[in-house]
Amino acid sequence: MKNENKLKGKDLINIGIYAAIYCVIMTCIAMLGYIPIMMPLLAVFCPLVGGIPMMLFYTKTKKFGMITIMSVIIGIYLWVTGMGIWPAIFGVVFGFLADLVAKSGGFQSAAKTVLSHGVLCVMLFGNFLPLYIDREGYFASRQEFGQEYIDTLGNIMQPWTAPVIIIASFVFGVLGAFLGKALLKKHFVKAGIV
Amino acid sequence: MGRSILQASVTDRGLVLDPRTKLFMLLNMAIFVLGSAGGERVQALTPLFCAMPAVLLFSARKWKTAITFVILFILSYSMYTIFGPMTTGALHYILLGCSGILARFLPSIMMGGYLVSTTTVSEFTAAMLKMKLSEKIIIPLSVMFRFFPTVFDEAASINAAMRMRGIHLGGRNAGGILEYRMVPLMTCCVKIGEELSAAALTRGLGGEVRRTNICNIGFKVQDIIFIMISLVPYVLWILDIVGI
Amino acid sequence: MIEIKNVSFRHENADEGSIHDISLTIPDGQCVLLCGESGSGKTTVTRLINGLIPHYYEGEIQGEVIANGLNVTSSELYETAKIVGSVFQNPRSQFFCVDTTSELAFGCENMGMPEAEILSRIDRVTEEMNISPLMGRNIFELSGGEKQKIACGSVSALQPEIMVLDEPTSNLDLNAIEELKETVLKWKASGKTIVIAEHRLYWLREICDRVICTQNGRIAFDMTMTDFAALTEEERAAYGLRPLFNEKGVRPVGNFSGTKTMTLNNFNFSYDKDEALNIPKLEIPIGSIVAVTGNNGAGKSTFSRCLCGLEKKFKGTVTMNGETLKSKQLLKKCYMVMQDVNHQLFCETVEEEVQLGMNDENAGDVQKILAELDLDGFAERHPMSLSGGQKQRTAIASAMLADKEILLFDEPTSGLDFRHMEQTAELLSSLKSKKTVFVVTHDPELISRCCTHILRIENGRATEFYS
Numbered sequence: 001m002k003n004e005n006k007l008k009g010k011d012l013i014n015i016g017i018y019a020a021i022y023c024v025i026m027t028c029i030a031m032l033g034y035i036p037i038m039m040p041l042l043a044v045f046c047p048l049v050g051g052i053p054m055m056l057f058y059t060k061t062k063k064f065g066m067i068t069i070m071s072v073i074i075g076i077y078l079w080v081t082g083m084g085i086w087p088a089i090f091g092v093v094f095g096f097l098a099d100l101v102a103k104s105g106g107f108q109s110a111a112k113t114v115l116s117h118g119v120l121c122v123m124l125f126g127n128f129l130p131l132y133i134d135r136e137g138y139f140a141s142r143q144e145f146g147q148e149y150i151d152t153l154g155n156i157m158q159p160w161t162a163p164v165i166i167i168a169s170f171v172f173g174v175l176g177a178f179l180g181k182a183l184l185k186k187h188f189v190k191a192g193i194v
Numbered sequence: 195m196g197r198s199i200l201q202a203s204v205t206d207r208g209l210v211l212d213p214r215t216k217l218f219m220l221l222n223m224a225i226f227v228l229g230s231a232g233g234e235r236v237q238a239l240t241p242l243f244c245a246m247p248a249v250l251l252f253s254a255r256k257w258k259t260a261i262t263f264v265i266l267f268i269l270s271y272s273m274y275t276i277f278g279p280m281t282t283g284a285l286h287y288i289l290l291g292c293s294g295i296l297a298r299f300l301p302s303i304m305m306g307g308y309l310v311s312t313t314t315v316s317e318f319t320a321a322m323l324k325m326k327l328s329e330k331i332i333i334p335l336s337v338m339f340r341f342f343p344t345v346f347d348e349a350a351s352i353n354a355a356m357r358m359r360g361i362h363l364g365g366r367n368a369g370g371i372l373e374y375r376m377v378p379l380m381t382c383c384v385k386i387g388e389e390l391s392a393a394a395l396t397r398g399l400g401g402e403v404r405r406t407n408i409c410n411i412g413f414k415v416q417d418i419i420f421i422m423i424s425l426v427p428y429v430l431w432i433l434d435i436v437g438i
Numbered sequence: 439m440i441e442i443k444n445v446s447f448r449h450e451n452a453d454e455g456s457i458h459d460i461s462l463t464i465p466d467g468q469c470v471l472l473c474g475e476s477g478s479g480k481t482t483v484t485r486l487i488n489g490l491i492p493h494y495y496e497g498e499i500q501g502e503v504i505a506n507g508l509n510v511t512s513s514e515l516y517e518t519a520k521i522v523g524s525v526f527q528n529p530r531s532q533f534f535c536v537d538t539t540s541e542l543a544f545g546c547e548n549m550g551m552p553e554a555e556i557l558s559r560i561d562r563v564t565e566e567m568n569i570s571p572l573m574g575r576n577i578f579e580l581s582g583g584e585k586q587k588i589a590c591g592s593v594s595a596l597q598p599e600i601m602v603l604d605e606p607t608s609n610l611d612l613n614a615i616e617e618l619k620e621t622v623l624k625w626k627a628s629g630k631t632i633v634i635a636e637h638r639l640y641w642l643r644e645i646c647d648r649v650i651c652t653q654n655g656r657i658a659f660d661m662t663m664t665d666f667a668a669l670t671e672e673e674r675a676a677y678g679l680r681p682l683f684n685e686k687g688v689r690p691v692g693n694f695s696g697t698k699t700m701t702l703n704n705f706n707f708s709y710d711k712d713e714a715l716n717i718p719k720l721e722i723p724i725g726s727i728v729a730v731t732g733n734n735g736a737g738k739s740t741f742s743r744c745l746c747g748l749e750k751k752f753k754g755t756v757t758m759n760g761e762t763l764k765s766k767q768l769l770k771k772c773y774m775v776m777q778d779v780n781h782q783l784f785c786e787t788v789e790e791e792v793q794l795g796m797n798d799e800n801a802g803d804v805q806k807i808l809a810e811l812d813l814d815g816f817a818e819r820h821p822m823s824l825s826g827g828q829k830q831r832t833a834i835a836s837a838m839l840a841d842k843e844i845l846l847f848d849e850p851t852s853g854l855d856f857r858h859m860e861q862t863a864e865l866l867s868s869l870k871s872k873k874t875v876f877v878v879t880h881d882p883e884l885i886s887r888c889c890t891h892i893l894r895i896e897n898g899r900a901t902e903f904y905s
Binding site for chain 2: 007008009010012013014015016017019020021023024025049052053056065069070072073076077079080081082083084085086130131183187188191
């Protein structure tokens with residue numbers, strides 16, 4: 001073989017297939033996010049449930065670049081479905097970092113895989129970013145709604161919640177990876193699809 | 195709506211825009227509506243931006259989506275003004291939260307809805323090729339969009355199977371509901387995915403040469419009009435920065 | 439010319455489909471039928487020729503395959519793709535694009551051909567195969583037969599000299615098979631070398647010149663079609679092969695003696711405004727095995743979904759044993775064994791699986807039912823790790839324990855070889871008089887082995903019902 005580490009057609013198709021499964025699952029969960037109180041909880045549910053398809057995807061990942069591409073196209077998906085451009089940008093950054101982490105474990109190490117998924121999940125914060133950036137500007141343009149409205153919304157999305165969401169994404173990403181690994185062992189290995 | 199992602203029918207589609215025009219407008223939504231960039235004068239245009247998806251959806255004859263959007267938007271907008279003063283306490287907060295977040299995300303989501311419901315996978319792929327994106331992104335993306343309906347089909351079959359077995363929320367096996375759903379879904383999708391890969395590879399996907407594309411896309415009069423409109427906020431923004 | 443030189447292959451993590459030291463030469467323009475039981479290695483041979491082995495399905499391989507001078511075993515798949523075209527079993531999973539025109543262009547686009555060339559090739563293919571009405575359509579909306587035509591067209595557009603078809607009719611109805619036959623005949627007339635691995639043999643009688651049968655990974659026989667046609671059906675059955683000659687007029691087995699009936703009332707259903715089903719009244723003997731036949735799109739699957747109570751808007755009822763069952767109750771009384779059984783296996787072990795949704799009064803019967811269905815040795819196995827037939831039986835066991843009265847099978851024998859088809863027929867026969875069974879099927883051989891009645895559905899109407 002000429003270059004074992006080059007991504008081939010097979011790898012690219014695999015990325016697409018797992019991304020589709022992942023995005024469908026995420027979209028179903030994100031429907032909960034239309035209830036705004038649930039919105040911060042998406043940082044809990046998405047990484048947790050997403051860990052299941054992702055762990056299956058990680059078993060197919062043997063080359064550098066696959067995780068980066070995966071997160072980029074998830075980012076693009078979020079972008080074209082209207083979640084803004086930040087998920088795509090976060091996708092590039094955290095996908096690449098997650099890829100590096102997984103690579104350092106030779107794409108074999110269980111601990112590094114779990115860690116890598118935790119890092120990957122931080123990209124979800126991109127979805128929340130519009131609620132934090134330029135708060136002043138945003139609320140300034142909504143002056144006609146009155147001060148009370150601004151205070152209330154400000155109360156729901158306090159700046160201190162941003163790091164909480166990031167940390168939650170990471171922690172639940174790690175937990176999701178464990179959940180995914182458990183299911184992998186319980187079902188998919190026996191079913192012969194890993 | 196998930197089913198209709200990039201599965202547009204090519205008949206009876208009303209005004210057709212180049213996917214790149216749509217992407218540009220979506221980017222604008224992200225920057226100016228979601229991101230609130232551009233200063234005061236641009237922000238004054240926000241209601242115009244919010245009306246844009248509705249106009250586009252109507253132009254593409256997506257009557258149902260367009261009307262749903264308009265109603266939802268008016269509802270969330272008026273939620274505060276009408277029900278806000280009538281409520282107190284927790285309910286008050288919830289109402290405000292709903293209206294605030296919905297009003298902020300809805301236009302962008304609808305613009306996304308317009309993009310994905312009026313574009314075919316081939317057009318999208320062709321647009322990405324013209325934007326000189328790497329095949330390493332284009333191939334997985336087109337597989338993903340191709341695969342969405344399959345995932346939904348599989349999920350629907352599994353759902354039917356679960357109903358026949360009496361597994362549902364509130365049933366006595368509700369605890370395992372996530373596992374019962376995920377395990378067959380993944381197994382089936384992975385198997386179909388393997389077949390899809392095999393079929394694509396035997397037709398030469400992943401070769402050394404750059405792929406061509408027969409899909410005919412290009413900028414037309416309507417594209418230029420919409421791009422011009424979309425450029426307005428940038429002009430205002432620059433004027434704002436240089437202080438005019 | 440295809441040369442397979444002393445090839446042995448073993449899959450990475452399975453013994454099934456391994457082959458041992460196979461050598462084969464197929465001259466240009468020859469049309470070869472590969473037959474044999476499931477797992478005997480015929481699919482493996484097709485994958486050797488199109489290069490999926492060893493480039494996609496990995497494993498240990500010895501020997502090499504040369505197709506028209508190209509060493510397939512060592513060349514990359516996209517090189518092989520120019521010479522060998524492949525059509526697969528499942529029409530649902532073998533298209534890459536969403537609309538038909540792009541799908542026809544797909545292979546050519548991969549080769550980086552100029553646009554004008556691709557368009558002229560598409561024109562030629564649509565004309566040759568009479569598929570212009572299908573152009574510009576969403577593939578998800580096409581029937582299985584139409585999808586398979588598009589798959590053939592997409593391969594045709596690449597103009598390969600060798601065509602490999604792996605069980606192409608598994609999911610097709612009789613009309614679609616006829617159409618596929620025409621396409622293959624055209625390929626043959628244009629001088630292409632064709633290799634077809636198949637279970638259903640009758641449609642290939644006029645197509646293939648040579649028949650190769652595989653058994654346990656070796657070639658059992660290699661003879662001309664004339665010699666093969668001279669074998670008796672019994673001799674063919676001994677190799678696990680299905681009949682070569684289609685019995686005219688399928689007749690159900692006649693020995694059914696139940697007297698009680700159930701009545702289907704008002705089986706009407708429409709999707710939006712399109713009427714899909716319209717059966718005002720139908721009497722079905724309780725305990726019978728009813729084959730539900732009809733072409734794709736005739737309303738069979740709507741009928742199944744309504745009967746199982748899966749359509750929430752369905753207003754019809756079933757009257758049986760003095761009870762009138764509406765949609766919601768039907769959901770409790772009926773169970774569908776789906777074409778892809780994997781959709782309905784949820785648990786970690788077979789035992790858990792059959793107990794899920796079980797009527798608690800039947801708790802004592804678990805072992806008995808498992809034994810009846812030959813599953814007693816598998817109670818601790820993961821359902822997904824079983825063979826296709828065992829999965830079907832697991833699904834049946836769970837339906838028995840849940841006290842389902844009506845069982846519905848959706849295409850239970852698609853893609854099965856002779857032996858497995860017979861097993862399924864026996865299994866269905868064993869349910870006779872215990873449960874009322876509906877079998878949606880295109881398989882005449884299955885019907886003539888186990889069904890007591892035939893229900894024919896056309897355009898949503900029950901046109902025939904006889905025993």
